[in-house]
Amino acid sequence: MGVLSSSVSITQYRVEGEMDSGFMETVAAALNANAIREIDNEPEEKSAGWTSFESPFKPDFTGSSFMFGTHLVFSLRIDKKKIPSKVVAKQLNMAVAKRLADSERETLHRNEKTEIKDEVIRRLLLKIPATPNMYDLIWNYEAKMLWFFTGLKAANEELETLFNKTFKLSLIRMFPYTGALLACDLTDIEKDRLEKLSPTMFFRGAA
Amino acid sequence: MIDVSVAYNRYKFLGHEFLTWLWHMIETDKDALLAPALGMDDIYIGNRVVLENSSHNRDEVISIKGDGAGLEEGLLALQKGAKVTEINLVAKAGENEWRFSVKGESLNLSSLKPPETGNVEGVEDVEGAVLEKISLYEKAVNLTDHLYRQFVKRRLSPEWETQTVRQMTVWIGRAAER
Numbered sequence: 001m002g003v004l005s006s007s008v009s010i011t012q013y014r015v016e017g018e019m020d021s022g023f024m025e026t027v028a029a030a031l032n033a034n035a036i037r038e039i040d041n042e043p044e045e046k047s048a049g050w051t052s053f054e055s056p057f058k059p060d061f062t063g064s065s066f067m068f069g070t071h072l073v074f075s076l077r078i079d080k081k082k083i084p085s086k087v088v089a090k091q092l093n094m095a096v097a098k099r100l101a102d103s104e105r106e107t108l109h110r111n112e113k114t115e116i117k118d119e120v121i122r123r124l125l126l127k128i129p130a131t132p133n134m135y136d137l138i139w140n141y142e143a144k145m146l147w148f149f150t151g152l153k154a155a156n157e158e159l160e161t162l163f164n165k166t167f168k169l170s171l172i173r174m175f176p177y178t179g180a181l182l183a184c185d186l187t188d189i190e191k192d193r194l195e196k197l198s199p200t201m202f203f204r205g206a207a
Numbered sequence: 208m209i210d211v212s213v214a215y216n217r218y219k220f221l222g223h224e225f226l227t228w229l230w231h232m233i234e235t236d237k238d239a240l241l242a243p244a245l246g247m248d249d250i251y252i253g254n255r256v257v258l259e260n261s262s263h264n265r266d267e268v269i270s271i272k273g274d275g276a277g278l279e280e281g282l283l284a285l286q287k288g289a290k291v292t293e294i295n296l297v298a299k300a301g302e303n304e305w306r307f308s309v310k311g312e313s314l315n316l317s318s319l320k321p322p323e324t325g326n327v328e329g330v331e332d333v334e335g336a337v338l339e340k341i342s343l344y345e346k347a348v349n350l351t352d353h354l355y356r357q358f359v360k361r362r363l364s365p366e367w368e369t370q371t372v373r374q375m376t377v378w379i380g381r382a383a384e385r
Contacts, residue, residue, distance in 0.1 A: 003340055004327065009317040010344065054333060068337045138341060147344070151315045172211065175313050176225065177218035180359045181208060183352060190363040195209070197362075199220040200372055201262075202227060203286050203379045 002136045002149060003053070003073065011156055013146040014182055015139065017169040023141070024064060027072065027167070031061040034166040036077040040129045043122040044081075047130065048158050050166070051077040056134045072139040076148075076159050079130035083121065091120045135159070146171065215312075222311030223259070225358045226291035230256070230281075231375050240357065245350055246300050253295030253306055256281050260289035268292075285379045298350055305347045314355065319347055 002008070019026055036049035036059060051059040052066065053073045066074045095116050096108060108116075136149040137159070148159055160171050172178055180186065180194055209217070232240050233252060241247050254274045258281055260267040269284045271277075281291075291311065295318070298305045307319035321343035327336045361371055 003337055004333075006323075007318050007320045008344070009315060010319060010348065011313070011315050012348065053337075054330070068334050068341075071338075071341060073337060147348070151310075151313065151317055173215075173313075175215055175218070176221040176311070177209065177214040178211065179314055179352075179355055180218075180221065180363075184356045184359045186359075186363070190360075193363045197218075197221065200224055200367075201288065202290075202372060202375045203288065204376060 002075075002134065003138065008149050009151045011148045011151055012174040013148060013171040014174060014178070015141075015144045015146055015169050016172055019167065019169065024067070027066070028061045028063075030166045031059075031066065031074065034162060035059040035061070036079065038130075039079055039081070041126060043125045045125060046081070047079045048162060049077060050162070051075050051134065053136055056132070070140070070142060072141060073136065075134045075136045076155065076162065077132055077134050078155065078158060079132045081125055081128045081130045083124050083128060087124065088117075088120060091124065092117050095120050219312040220290070221362070222314060223290040223292050224362065225355060226294045226309065226311045227285065228358050228361075228371070228375065229354060230291055230294065231378050235374070235378055240354060242353060245353055246346065247298045247350055248301070249297075249299040250350075251297050252278065253297045253308075255293065255295035255308060256291060257293040258284045258289040259292045260284060260287055262288040282379065298347065300346070305343075305350075307347050307351075309351060314351070316347060316351060319344065321347065 031050045034049055036051045037047050039045075039047045049059075050061075051057075051074070052061065053075050054065070056075055056077060061074070066072050096113065099108060099112070099116060100106065133155070135152075135155050137146060138149075139146045146163075148156060150156070156173070160173070163169065163171050172182065174183065177194075181191065184190075186194065208214075229240075230252065233250060237250065240250060254272060256271045256278060258269045258271075260269075267284075267289065269280060269289060271281050281289075293308055293310050295306065295308045303322040305319070305321050308317045309315070310317065321340070324336065324339050324343070325332075327333060361367055
């Protein structure tokens with residue numbers, strides 16, 4: 001689901017920290033340095049990186065292409081290859097049979113089997129194209145707020161790690177505790193009460 | 208500040224209490240919810256309410272779905288000690304309508320449908336369309352933030368126990384008698 005979809009999911013983050021001067025240049029360079037790396041024809045299972053909102057299959061962060069008004073808009077792209085376990089089993093079986101025939105043996109050592117399996121997976125990864133998934137984000141730099149357009153746990157975890165690595169800024173997910181502590185202008189007394197809070201029972205006659 | 212991953216689980220109940228309180232407020236004192244600055248003139252429960260009862264070592268989930276579905280089952284669940292874990296809301300500003308769900312444990316907005324916007328015909332339309340969407344999403348996000356702030360201030364005040372919980376207990380009791 002992306003920014004322009006008819007229905008979206010939004011996870012809110014607060015961005016902690018400041019960037020050095022030359023904001024636009026710093027962001028563009030950081031995005032380029034951590035742009036999605038293609039893994040088709042590579043023996044890799046997964047790749048995650050930034051891509052352009054408007055051209056997700058051809059990342060381009062030149063100029064101010066990621067600025068929309070006062071917001072930064074770009075996407076996290078996660079490419080994954082999934083090899084069906086039955087395909088691995090079949091290829092492994094064939095490779096083991098060939099090794100046994102070539103070496104005129106009846107059994108293989110456990111380590112040898114592991115090596116063959118790794119090689120089978122490596123060969124299959126080279127053949128299988130990665131499936132790309134794009135998750136848009138909108139970063140309001142002045143308000144230090146970021147919206148990530150998915151609620152998927154794995155994608156949110158990937159975002160938090162990559163954002164920190166790319167911009168040296170921390171993302172704090174806004175959920176009940178952080179939302180109360182950081183966005184409700186609490187007094188010290190209220191903060192103290194929040195730390196000691198325990199659940200309420202609304203209906204005393206609850207069975 | 209407590210470690211974020213610890214706080215997420217420890218304070219899930221706060222999100223569930225927020226949604227339960229929100230349902231109560233929508234039914235009993237809707238006008239107090241909407242600040243004029245938000246630009247919204249109505250809010251009501253949409254087509255989905257999910258409740259969970261984790262008391263007495265049981266994990267009971269009650270889902271009420273469908274437009275115009277009766278919420279009596281949900282009220283009965285509240286009487287048994289359940290709390291709202293997810294709620295679908297409809298907010299209106301004149302003819303414009305926002306539909307979205309809020310999940311208590313994360314405060315994530317999902318299935319957010321803002322008022323319809325024009326089609327994007329070409330590349331030159333993209334920036335305008337994105338900015339229009341941002342301003343529409345902002346309305347729903349700001350509304351949710353405002354409602355949560357209102358709840359938190361009330362929840363951390365001495366009036367929570369002396370007034371709000373009492374009012375909610377009466378509401379749940381009366382509602383279940385309907």
